[in-house]
Amino acid sequence: MTTDPRVANPIRSEIDLDSNGKQTGFLRLPHSVHRSAYGWIPIPIATIRNGDGPVVLIMAGNHGDEYEGQIIVSQLIREIEPERVRGQLILLPMANFPAAQAGLRTSPLDGGNLNRAFPGNPAGTPTEVIADYIEHTLLARADYLIDLHSGGSSLLYQGANMLAIEPRDAEEGARLRALLGAFGLPKAFLHPENPVHAASAARRQGAISILTELGGGGTVQAGLLSEARAGLLHLLGFIGLLHGALVPERVPASTRFMRVSGARHYVYAYDSGLYEPLVGLGEHVAAGQAAARIHFPDTPLREPVTLHFASAGEVVCQRVPAMVQRGDCLFHLAEEAFQ
Structure with missing residues (x-):
């Protein structure tokens, strides 16, 4: 048994x-x-x-x-x-x-x-x-x-x-x-x-x-x-x-x-700071387009870091809090299916 x-x-x-x-x-x-x-x-x-x-x-x-x-x-x-x-x-x-x-x-x-x-x-x-x-x-x-x-x-x-x-x-x-x-x-x-x-x-x-x-x-x-x-x-x-x-x-x-096709449809912070979104929900973006800037008020002479989209798509999701740490998701995209 x-x-x-x-x-x-x-x-x-x-x-x-x-x-x-x-x-x-x-x-x-x-x-x-x-x-x-x-x-x-x-x-x-x-x-x-x-x-x-x-x-x-x-x-x-x-x-x-x-x-x-x-x-x-x-x-x-x-x-x-x-x-x-x-x-x-x-x-x-x-x-x-x-x-x-x-x-x-x-x-x-x-x-x-x-x-x-x-x-x-x-x-x-x-x-x-x-x-x-x-x-x-x-x-x-x-x-x-x-x-x-x-x-x-x-x-x-x-x-x-x-x-x-x-x-x-x-x-x-x-x-x-x-x-x-x-x-x-x-x-x-x-x-x-x-x-x-x-x-x-x-x-x-x-x-x-x-x-x-x-x-x-x-x-x-x-x-x-x-x-x-x-x-x-x-x-x-x-x-x-x-x-x-x-x-x-x-x-x-x-x-x-x-x-949604994996990593290319996401944008992540690689620095800790304050993020400034450069696009909004519903916008269509191109590969290489600027997505956000990370600012560093604790080091005010440091230039902000600009992040870019790895892929074209539609912005369907966006981070809300401005304070970010490395690894935080800022945007996620999607593209048309069944074309």
Whole structure:
């Protein structure tokens, strides 16, 4: 007789994912500290289930300083009733709860970045344990993952965007394009696979993933919330999970399909100082064009350093804080796909 060599994940769910109806509660991650010897970390979770049908995991708070998705997921938990569902919605409004509670990209408990922690470790740090549970318990039963991100406190994206891993073949590409079109946000970026991302965890478990990037800059924009919520509801109707008045009749926008192609589409600081952007969001830039200057007020006679774009493309994301250190991302570009 063989046994599963995997260590059991210590998280215990207060809700029964196999039962019909709407339930809310917490995933209890045991956490013994000086303040609370027998304590647990309360990760909010909800399920809305009605019989057989597609299973969708909708997640926000993967990064704790990205607030747009946390608001949208909380709204969906309040708004959607089981009689409007065929299948199951599993909803995590604050997936990395310690990070979301603190308003930080990474967990204050272990420095963990949840979207760099998959497939996780059931015997590891709190962030690794959360990643393991999401991949091997929640995504293992899901057909789709919707992971709601934004630029957080350090980056700002132009408008509402979607991201997806490059498809592996033409059939998967056609399916992905249909799903992204049904979500209907203005831009969809295709990007290479990264095994530590939630999107790759979904792929390993046989689910298809769509990630959003909704503004950012540590703010919440009402228009982006409305646009993303409408697109998400339309997508849920498109796959046959949601029906009724909540499903919009049309998508928010016609989607432009774009591609992010690795290092050439990014600009990074190589010096510590104050950065002056020389272009803005939405601009089309040429290879070799000046992107930013780094200034050095602590050495005022030192000339600023000018950084340049390595590739042509459209500016889709820009750093927000002016103070930078070597290694900080200042811009990221995308180019048209399917030309």
